Amino acid sequence: MGALFIRDARLGLRAGGGALVGILFFLAVIAVVPFGVGPDLKLLARIGAAMLWIGALLATLLGLDRLFQADREDGSLDILIMASERHMLALTVLVKCLAHWTVSVLPLVIAAPLLGLFMNMEPVAIGATTLTLLIGTPAITLIGAVGAAVAVSLPRGGLLVSVIVLPLTIPVLIFGVSASYGAIEDPAPFLAPLLILGAITLFFAVIGPWAAAAALKSSAD
Amino acid sequence: MSNVSSKPGRWIDLANPTRFLNLAESVLPWLGAMTLITLAIGFWMSMAAPDDYQQGVTVKIMFIHVPFAWLSMMCYTVMSIAALGTLVWRHPLADVAAKAAAPIGAVFTALALITGSLWGKPMWGTWWVWDARLTSVFVLFLMYLGVIALTRAMDDPAKSAKVTAILTLVGFVNIPIIKFSVNWWNTLHQPASVIRMGGSTIDPSLLRPLLVMAIGFTLLFFTLHIMAMRNEIWRRRVTAMRRIAARSAERKDT
Numbered sequence: 001m002g003a004l005f006i007r008d009a010r011l012g013l014r015a016g017g018g019a020l021v022g023i024l025f026f027l028a029v030i031a032v033v034p035f036g037v038g039p040d041l042k043l044l045a046r047i048g049a050a051m052l053w054i055g056a057l058l059a060t061l062l063g064l065d066r067l068f069q070a071d072r073e074d075g076s077l078d079i080l081i082m083a084s085e086r087h088m089l090a091l092t093v094l095v096k097c098l099a100h101w102t103v104s105v106l107p108l109v110i111a112a113p114l115l116g117l118f119m120n121m122e123p124v125a126i127g128a129t130t131l132t133l134l135i136g137t138p139a140i141t142l143i144g145a146v147g148a149a150v151a152v153s154l155p156r157g158g159l160l161v162s163v164i165v166l167p168l169t170i171p172v173l174i175f176g177v178s179a180s181y182g183a184i185e186d187p188a189p190f191l192a193p194l195l196i197l198g199a200i201t202l203f204f205a206v207i208g209p210w211a212a213a214a215a216l217k218s219s220a221d
Numbered sequence: 222m223s224n225v226s227s228k229p230g231r232w233i234d235l236a237n238p239t240r241f242l243n244l245a246e247s248v249l250p251w252l253g254a255m256t257l258i259t260l261a262i263g264f265w266m267s268m269a270a271p272d273d274y275q276q277g278v279t280v281k282i283m284f285i286h287v288p289f290a291w292l293s294m295m296c297y298t299v300m301s302i303a304a305l306g307t308l309v310w311r312h313p314l315a316d317v318a319a320k321a322a323a324p325i326g327a328v329f330t331a332l333a334l335i336t337g338s339l340w341g342k343p344m345w346g347t348w349w350v351w352d353a354r355l356t357s358v359f360v361l362f363l364m365y366l367g368v369i370a371l372t373r374a375m376d377d378p379a380k381s382a383k384v385t386a387i388l389t390l391v392g393f394v395n396i397p398i399i400k401f402s403v404n405w406w407n408t409l410h411q412p413a414s415v416i417r418m419g420g421s422t423i424d425p426s427l428l429r430p431l432l433v434m435a436i437g438f439t440l441l442f443f444t445l446h447i448m449a450m451r452n453e454i455w456r457r458r459v460t461a462m463r464r465i466a467a468r469s470a471e472r473k474d475t
Contacts (some may be wrong), residue, residue, distance in 0.1 A: 004466075020253075026421045051362070053322060093333050143391075146387070146388070146391055147388075147390075149384075150371060150384040150385075150387060151384075153375075153380065154374055154375065158373075160371065160374055163366075163367050163370060164367040164370070164371060164388060166363070167360045167363040167364045167367060167392075167395075168391065168392065168394075168395075170356075170360055171398070207391065207394075211390070211391050213388050214308070214383075214387050215383070215384050215388075218380075218383035218384060219380070219384065221382075
């Protein structure tokens, strides 16, 4: 499992792995926002947390279709599925998700404070948003694993994965953004949405790999 | 042969598509007639029902909006049970049932959203608000479309059956959220008023037509569902026959 993690992380970091493209996409989305809504600093500060979340969500979805497809193309996916007699396939999927998250989503979280400065956000808000992103984005990757596994046998599944996964990620977005706002606005609670966000991540850490493993098995034949 | 195959219960019998087609043939006229009669009675009752003292005549939208909303959730539940049927019992018709139900459910959800927005304009003063119930039903609509897109993306039904079933089951998480969204969050949409502890809060004069309409639309759903399943079975048979015809034509040429 450790070897699989390192292998996936290396493949992701290598040129063409798409980890860097994700950050660039995130940067581009955030840079486009002021052009769309106008350079009003107060307005940007108010919508900043939501924009960071939406940008991170889209950037995470972007790389998802490669989660299993590259392995399917070179045949290593079949080997992983055949090894399910020794390791539970769901565990393999979980490790792959973790590797994918570390390589292509964690940089987004790290880049978020910098982009938060662009959006003229307060330091507290930046910290809160980064924290919610850190807790919430694994859920997006785990939900996305289901979508990626379901669409793995399709030749051009990229767009379909996003269409399938996006509705399911809406709760993550709702609680992530409301926790970020809870940190700056007084009456809104901060801890409650954050805990729910953690619960969602843990919930999908169980459901996601299991469902993705079932889908991979059925598409392997 | 016949006594061997008829030993298991009725449920297994239906696994044979031909038997299902025969059953559908005999059930459909009755179901259709019952649907028409119930909907006609429901329509007449809802026209005869008194206006609400606050909402006036617009309360009549309730008689179609609420059944549509119920059915949009029931249809997804039916699809989830069918998905379980595909994955657990490998029932051959479960996949047909799930595939046939998805477009019907999407239409019912869209109708619930449209009638709700028509009702919301005079009552709330807006076509749409991003409140918990409305948003979660909209998400349900998107999920229906996602399931349909996935089913249509694969041309081999044997392959699409399982992955669609998995996606449907994962999406089932949304159904309890819709059901309880009005209780968990303080929303503009009213909380549950028909089925709740301590009896319904709707006056019987309005409740009775509503229930008749709900039964009528449920019958309509099952009529349409069985018809759609029949079409799907026929469509698969036509495809299979075409393949056989193409193969035999190839052999003749050589």
